[in-house]
Amino acid sequence: NFMLTQPHSLSESPGKTVTISCTRSSGSIASNYVHWFQQRPGSSPTTVIYENNQRPSGVPRRFSGSIDSSSNSASLTISGLKTEDEADYYCQSYDNTNRNWVFGGGTKLTVL
Amino acid sequence: QVQLVESGGGVVQPGRSLRLSCAASGFIFSSYVIYWVRQAPGKGLEWVATISHDGRNKYYADSVKGRLTISRDNSKNTLYLQMNSLRAEDTAVYYCARDRWTPEAGGGMDVWGQGTTVTVSS
Numbered sequence: 001n002f003m004l005t006q007p008h009s010l011s012e013s014p015g016k017t018v019t020i021s022c023t024r025s026s027g028s029i030a031s032n033y034v035h036w037f038q039q040r041p042g043s044s045p046t047t048v049i050y051e052n053n054q055r056p057s058g059v060p061r062r063f064s065g066s067i068d069s070s071s072n073s074a075s076l077t078i079s080g081l082k083t084e085d086e087a088d089y090y091c092q093s094y095d096n097t098n099r100n101w102v103f104g105g106g107t108k109l110t111v112l
Numbered sequence: 113q114v115q116l117v118e119s120g121g122g123v124v125q126p127g128r129s130l131r132l133s134c135a136a137s138g139f140i141f142s143s144y145v146i147y148w149v150r151q152a153p154g155k156g157l158e159w160v161a162t163i164s165h166d167g168r169n170k171y172y173a174d175s176v177k178g179r180l181t182i183s184r185d186n187s188k189n190t191l192y193l194q195m196n197s198l199r200a201e202d203t204a205v206y207y208c209a210r211d212r213w214t215p216e217a218g219g220g221m222d223v224w225g226q227g228t229t230v231t232v233s234s
Binding site: 032033035037039044045046047050051056088090092094099100101102103104105106 | 147149156157158159162171173207209212217218219220221222224225226227
């Protein structure tokens with residue numbers, strides 16, 4: 001199985017831009033789609049980015065996703081940060097070899 | 113509206129069994145891959161199991177293989193998780209979630225239930 005590694009926590013000020021990375025330990029990041037979930041305290045996860053860079057309806061354009069084969073990582077970028085963006089963020093992808101669905105460890109984003 | 117509602121959680125002693133249910137509504141349940149995902153207290157999300165739209169194919173995380181069994185009844189629009197030989201480390205909120213694509217998996221989990229809590233303790 002491969003692992004997806006995310007920074008444990010990040011902190012940024014309102015109005016700024018933050019990028020959360022998700023690095024795949026083995027195999028190509030481009031092999032399978034990466035999806036990103038937001039989870040606020042006490043709530044179920046919701047999708048903010050799917051299929052590497054697609055935004056579900058209702059998710060603000062401030063949220064964007066990308067992959068970088070040179071660093072074998074995916075990124076979630078949130079611009080114009082708002083206090084409501086404060087949450088845990090998880091990346092997720094699929095392991096074809098082992099038929100496992102893999103989550104990153106999650107990043108706690110603080111906006112203050 | 114599209115909805116998944118879990119039930120069946122509770123407090124159970126180590127080694128005992130529990131069955132979780134996930135009732136679906138607002139979409140054609142039999143067309144979608146469904147997942148169980150869990151979250152231990154203060155921890156991250158962990159994939160548990162996946163079942164194909166027709167129930168023929170099932171996949172499990174190594175941590176639960178042989179103890180937890182995913183199944184579905186498409187006539188009742190319901191997903192199940194039979195949990196046997198429970199351990200303290202199975203303590204978590206259990207979520208069911210739907211794949212965005214149909215009928216195959218790959219689009220990510222687009223609809224999540226509210227979760228049901230399982231506590232394994234003597």
